[in-house]
Amino acid sequence: MGYFSEIYHGAKSLVIGMRISLDQFLKNFRGDYNTPYPHKTLPIPERYRGHIIFTNDEAGKSLCIACKSCEKACPSDCIFVDGLKKEGEKKKSATQFDLDFTKCSLCGACVEICPTDALTFSKRYNLASTSKVVYAKIDLIKDLENRMQKK
Amino acid sequence: MSASIDFLLGPAWPWVRVLLFLGGTAAFAGLNAAYLVWCERKIAAYVQRRPGPMEVGPQGLIQPIADAVKLLCKQLLTPPAVDTILYRIAPVAMIIPALMCFVVLPYGDALMPTRIDLGLLVVFAFSAINVISLMLAGWSSNNKYAIISSARVVSQNVAYEIPMLLTIVTLILVTGTTELGTIVGQQGGWFWNWNILRGIWTLANPLVPVSFLIFFICMLAETNRAPFDLAEAESELVAGSFTEYSSMGFGLFFMAEYVNIVVGCSLATVLFLGGWHTGLGNLLDFLPAWASALVGLGAFFVKLYALIFVVMWIRWTFPRTQFYGLLNLSWKILIPVALFTLLLSSVLVKLPNLF
Numbered sequence: 131m132g133y134f135s136e137i138y139h140g141a142k143s144l145v146i147g148m149r150i151s152l153d154q155f156l157k158n159f160r161g162d163y164n165t166p167y168p169h170k171t172l173p174i175p176e177r178y179r180g181h182i183i184f185t186n187d188e189a190g191k192s193l194c195i196a197c198k199s200c201e202k203a204c205p206s207d208c209i210f211v212d213g214l215k216k217e218g219e220k221k222k223s224a225t226q227f228d229l230d231f232t233k234c235s236l237c238g239a240c241v242e243i244c245p246t247d248a249l250t251f252s253k254r255y256n257l258a259s260t261s262k263v264v265y266a267k268i269d270l271i272k273d274l275e276n277r278m279q280k281k
Numbered sequence: 282m283s284a285s286i287d288f289l290l291g292p293a294w295p296w297v298r299v300l301l302f303l304g305g306t307a308a309f310a311g312l313n314a315a316y317l318v319w320c321e322r323k324i325a326a327y328v329q330r331r332p333g334p335m336e337v338g339p340q341g342l343i344q345p346i347a348d349a350v351k352l353l354c355k356q357l358l359t360p361p362a363v364d365t366i367l368y369r370i371a372p373v374a375m376i377i378p379a380l381m382c383f384v385v386l387p388y389g390d391a392l393m394p395t396r397i398d399l400g401l402l403v404v405f406a407f408s409a410i411n412v413i414s415l416m417l418a419g420w421s422s423n424n425k426y427a428i429i430s431s432a433r434v435v436s437q438n439v440a441y442e443i444p445m446l447l448t449i450v451t452l453i454l455v456t457g458t459t460e461l462g463t464i465v466g467q468q469g470g471w472f473w474n475w476n477i478l479r480g481i482w483t484l485a486n487p488l489v490p491v492s493f494l495i496f497f498i499c500m501l502a503e504t505n506r507a508p509f510d511l512a513e514a515e516s517e518l519v520a521g522s523f524t525e526y527s528s529m530g531f532g533l534f535f536m537a538e539y540v541n542i543v544v545g546c547s548l549a550t551v552l553f554l555g556g557w558h559t560g561l562g563n564l565l566d567f568l569p570a571w572a573s574a575l576v577g578l579g580a581f582f583v584k585l586y587a588l589i590f591v592v593m594w595i596r597w598t599f600p601r602t603q604f605y606g607l608l609n610l611s612w613k614i615l616i617p618v619a620l621f622t623l624l625l626s627s628v629l630v631k632l633p634n635l636f
Contacts, residue, residue: 148594151598164332166335
């Protein structure tokens, strides 16, 4: 009797499989398929961690006070900050803020420790380059300037 | 006009008929090979909830042409270690038998290149050759993957030829002829006259739907389609017998694979699904002759492409079987069931003669 029940159950499971794939097949005709990636993209989730970037105030300036807390907090030593107090300004500001993204593990210690909330995670994920140099030194100050200019 | 066509196609001009057949078959086979690949990719994509080819032309419709141009432009490489003559013969020996099957396949009342009394046998004789071609390809390539693939192809095809021919013998018992045009002719009228249903109510072979299923499964195995595509299991054997082939050498194998699917599905349509008959009885009899010929051709193509869709649907649903599973299915299930239907059918056909 095992012979026939094997055939019966085998055939039944095949029919169930065929029905599932047909279901999926038909759903496409309602335009309900995957996002056609290069043409359309899904919204990036709120908590996505791209490489760090500067936040800015209303004037479009960075909040960074060049305190170097992030440099010290970084476990991978991939942040380099330098800053000075400019004429007529109350606080210090960064003159150089370089991120070595080839070493960064996106742990977020820098974002956590920043006293002025000057750092945040970006939503950038289309990161590709033919040379390592581009991501070995990401200039956050220039990046902020570029973003402000685009606005 | 039809008089002149009759004159051209009549016995006075036999070569016109031959030329039309050659051109028509080559065009039909080429078009099918190209656009079935497109269909296959679209269906695969849709089953997996992707849009499929979209970039080249609307809905990727020009993609097959781009693929063909790419294949044609590639270098025709002959690896140093191969058996050169056999290596070159194999792809040709693969495509020619596949095309030869079209000689007897009736696509319509008048769309039949030749009427041969042993038409069915011709189709099986030629479609069996592709095993030898695949074996030649694997043997001459001097490549371990290719030779394993050849061994698999041969044992697989030997195992599946038997239940296939057994179901065909069962069918011939009912039809009483192997001439494909006559077989289709018997299935006229309403759709319950089609061979897949006729055996049930004439009590000639009540298990004829099972026969059809066996025939279809064997057809999948004979054409090396998933889930029986052990011969070119790309995750284990690179590309099976075609591993060493490049450019159109590979292209011919690829074309032959799709032509074989068309031949197999056409045969299933002719033998079981009433060929060019619409299955609507005499509802369409008011149509003029040319219109009913067109409707017949349309009906044939609807059935043919529905079957091809099922073939692709199966491919993208089921994973590849293991080799033991493949042989067990044939020797333990298909052959006993086919033998039983053969016995049952022969008893039922001959029983009335005894009284």
